[in-house]
Amino acid sequence: MTTRMIAGSRWLPAVSTCFALAVGLGLGAGPLQGEDDTATRPRSAAPRGEAQTFPDAFAAAVAPGLYGRRLAGQSVALVTLPGADAVVVxxxxDEIVAAGGSVASRTDVTAGLTAPGQKVLVDTFGTQLAEQVPGVVDPAATTYPRIGRLVAAAVATSGAAGPASAGAATIxxxxxxxxxxxxxxxxxxxPLVLVVAGADLDDAIASGLVSGLAAGAHGVVVTAPTKxxxxxxxxxxxxxxxxxxxxxxAAGxxxxxxxxxxxxxxxxxxFGASGIDGAVPLG
Incomplete structure (x- = not known):
């Protein structure tokens, strides 16, 4: 493993607790009142009119301290799924850059890969491509883990970030x-992959695609709309x-x-609004 590890910066428990609390207030909080704050609107907040909810404003304000540039020297492959909001992407x-990281590539997965009616095409295509690049995909892999692993070979690595190899470029x-x-x-x-989800997908497709991506990357995060x-x-x-x-x-x-x-x-x-392990990973 050659991925660069970053020593965690010190956390301020009080700030972390407040952040988690602020996220938890999301469903009940109303818009902030006051004068137009367009000039000072926090970077993290996507345009949502002239007002923000309190959790969003709070998250945007504390984000730089929480990040502590702990993505410095780290590279992220951005993978969007059909229906992902361009503003969110x-x-x-911007948040990745604010945390010190960089985006190595962006890849938009099409409905041709995720539509249930395209399974035979995806299976045939994935099988043929896997045969052309032997050693990349487990021969026992099924349709969507196979295609996910091929996408991973094109955008991700379990080692150090860098330019795409000839094999990755071919895939x-x-x-x-x-x-x-x-x-x-x-x-x-x-080494890091951020998958941005949009419209709901078939469970087997979503699960298989991400499992294939995870098999070829050091780490994968999937972010999606609430619930x-x-x-x-x-x-x-x-x-x-x-x-x-x-x-x-912004909190999400x-x-x-x-x-x-x-x-x-x-x-x-x-993690997130409905996260079973908490609103935000604090460790």
């Missing part, structure tokens, strides 16, 4: 040619991945980046 990218071009992914940006490989149905299936099929719901809120996005920090040293978990 941009805000998450990426093949997936693009098969209309299973689109490539809106520079391609590189990264997203996919996350339970992802946790069952890919227990090493971390899940966070509430990506439409901050929790997503802290989950990436946690993945540096390993560890799954369920």
């Amino acid at each position: 941009k805000a998450l990218t 990426r071009r093949s997936l693009v040619a098969g209309s299973l992914i689109s490539d809106p940006g520079t391609a590189g490989v990264a 997203a149905a996919d996350l339970a299936a992802v946790r069952e099929g890919a227990p090493t991945a971390a899940t966070v719901d509430g990506s439409e809120t 996005r901050v929790a997503s980046v802290l989950a990436l920090v946690r993945q540096i040293s390993g560890g799954g978990g369920s």
